Amino acid sequence: MRGELFLPLNPFCTMDISFSQDTIGAIATPPGEGGIGIVRLSGPRAHSICETLFHPRYGSFPLPSHRLHYGWIKDPRTRATVDEVLVSHMAAPRSYTREDMVEINCHSGYAVLQRILELVLNAGARLAEPGEFTRRAFLNGRIDLSQAEAIAEIIGSRCEKGLELAGRHLEGALREKVHRWQDSLLQLEAETEAALDFSDDLHGESLEAAPQQRALLEELLASVEEAVQEGERGRVLREGLTLALVGKPNAGKSSLLNALVGRDRAIVTPFPGTTRDVIEDSFLLSGVQVRILDTAGIRGGPDAIESLGIERTLASLQQADVVLWLLDQSRPLDEQDDLVHQSIGHKAHRILLNKRDLHSRVTPQEVMDRYHPSSPPLPLSTFHPHDLERLRNSLAREFLQTPLEGFESMIVPNLRQKQCLKEAHQALKGAARLMDRKGFGELIIVELEKARKKLDEILGKGEDEDVLDRIFSQFCIGK
Ligand SMILES: Nc1nc2c(ncn2[C@@H]2O[C@H](COP(=O)(O)OP(=O)(O)OP(=O)(O)O)[C@@H](O)[C@H]2O)c(=O)[nH]1
Ligand SMILES: [Mg+2]
Structure with a gap:
């Protein structure tokens, strides 16, 4: 975390100040090739460990705090240059953990990051546990537990609203x-x-x-x-909304999934029984993450593979917040639709009357009379962008309006x-x-x-170690 997120010592914080004796080190950036990778260190020996491998181009040790220093990392044993780097030193207590910290900004590649980490560990640091930097920030009273949780949420956030909420908690x-x-x-x-x-x-x-x-x-x-x-x-602003698409085979579920996520995620064919497994993707609706599950069409007496698929469909149905039930209005309602109706049971659902571009064999009234849904079916065609827009608006109105009411001042x-x-x-x-x-x-x-x-x-005051372990283990190493 950089300077702009640095918070002053909190006079209200009543947590124990327990600065750790050992110095921890870890790669703080995700694995893979990239412009910059960071190895970070925290603890009383951070600065002296840095001194054994960093050769600044200008100036000398001790490095002035809260400055970036240009130079090279060299293997202290062979004197071989490992990488050209920028190193920042943040002296305690004005750092993320409130301990002495050093961050080595090198090039991001698997071997170079591993090599620098190895040199850091050889010089006396211990490999950090997942979330240990943040745990130290918490134990040293810089942040409370709700703020530590907010950091994990910011990292894991995939949508604007969830990010805003986490930012408020931070x-x-x-x-x-x-x-x-x-x-x-x-x-x-x-x-x-x-x-x-x-x-x-x-x-x-x-x-x-x-x-x-x-x-x-x-x-x-x-x-x-x-x-x-x-x-x-x-809850849905924080965790996202889960929708399951169900219906008899060939109703257009996979076509709807592809249309909503904006890419060819699932195979679509004119043959019933194309989708055999649950296919998952996501899209954003009014800044909220929507997880969408496309499922195998439900029908009776299928082959063994298909019936396994249908079992998974039923499990997805249970997981979903809302079920979107697709009917094919170009075919009359039949016992396969009745079977889908039975499978949905009392789960919250909306009925969509798909393929409205084709000659109609089912009217909305027939659907109402046969299944008595709480709201009338929404006619649409997955081929018409305008219909998809209407569906998005109606979903946002129905499922996100209440959660979003008064969002600006919400804590959640x-x-x-x-x-x-x-x-x-x-x-x-x-x-x-x-x-x-x-x-x-x-x-x-x-x-x-x-x-x-x-x-x-x-x-986090008075929370036992198990709770803290559970919370911090959800972080990545290096955070
Ligand atoms: N005319 C018309 N055809 C559509 C529409 N939506 C989907 N289809 C067609 O219907 C057929 C079946 O579509 P899918 O999306 O594979 O249907 P599904 O419900 O996923 O089928 P299964 O995976 O077999 O259960 C394909 O040929 C689609 O092109 C629509 O709105 N209008
Ligand atoms: Mg399908």
């Missing part, structure tokens, strides 16, 4: 919200404790919660609930964060129930503390 939007909730919780706890002390002075006569405390708790409950709802409503917690929020909400509800009765001050405090602990976990 800036600390969720942390700010959590801190605001915690401030209110602390205030509530302090007031409840003060009321308890006061009731002690009255020789045990307990007091009812003041109306303003109840109102503050209600506000908190509503705000946490809203964030949980956002997590549910905005991920699954882990949402779980913490739900548990915090549960504890707050417990506190509210107790507040409505008289004399439970101490128990109210227990519930409020429970909620505060759950909110802490969102930022």
Whole structure:
């Protein structure tokens, strides 16, 4: 991560400062040939390890921090030149990990990157674990866990909306919200404790919660609930929408897949039973990633290979958020269509009446009468760009309008964060129930503390090693 993403020391961060003793190294760029590859180092020996192999063209060691230095990497044993490079040194604590860091920008090729990494390891660095640079940034208090997760999301992001959400989390939007909730919780706890002390002075006569405390708790409950709802409503913005194309053989499923993704992804022939396996691709819809699954046509009594394909079709059906059921309006409805209808069951689906350019043998009314779908079928032809545009608009309207409502100010917690929020909400509800009765001050405090602990976990405070291992293992080596 470069200077523009550097965040100042965070005065609110309560995590342990635990600078590591060992120095780690890894290739930070993806494998393959390219203009630039980077080997990065972090830890107390980063600078001295660099000194053993880097020969600056200008100046000498110690290298000034936060500058780029031009020179060569040479094998310290043979003095042979390995590559011409630019090296940056970022002295602790103003670095990604808050430790001393060195990044060697060399040419990107498999052998050259491996060679430089080997020299770095020979000089005393240890190969970094996946996500270890970011884990150190977290452990050293530069970022909280929600920001670390945001970094993984930015790297894995394939669509504009998901990227925007992750960017907001990296800036600390969720942390700010959590801190605001915690401030209110602390205030509530302090007031409840003060009321308890006061009731002690009255020789045990307990007091009812003041109306303003109840109102503050209600506000908190509503705000946490809203964030949980956002997590549910905005799930597709984060994870994308999965569509499955199903229908009887030859209905035009593969043609529709090709038309939506804009390339010849699946084989299309006039013969029923062409697609045997599930074919997956993706496209963007209003800035959201849509994963689309083309499946084998469903029909009864097929051969063994085809029935394996149909089994996979049924599995894809289950995975999908929405099923697009293609009917061929140039052929009358038949028992194969009924079989597809049965397979879809109660899954959310839309019916498309394909091949509207041909003579019609099925009317939308017939489809309504036979299958009673929740919305009328959409006639289209996969050959007509205008129809495809209409389909895209209708999908965006139906499945993305709600998730995108108020997008600019949305936080959209991920699954882990949402779980913490739900548990915090549960504890707050417990506190509210107790507040409505008289004399439970101490128990109210227990519930409020429970909620505060759950909110802490969102930022990674108090999370156990297993959770951290799981999160950071999803990163690549070198991040
Ligand atoms: N006239 C017309 N033909 C179409 C249309 N869409 C697809 N087809 C044709 O229908 C035939 C079958 O298309 P596919 O896309 O292979 O159908 P499928 O549903 O994937 O078929 P299976 O893989 O066998 O289940 C091909 O000859 C396509 O060119 C359309 O809108 N109009
Ligand atoms: Mg097909």
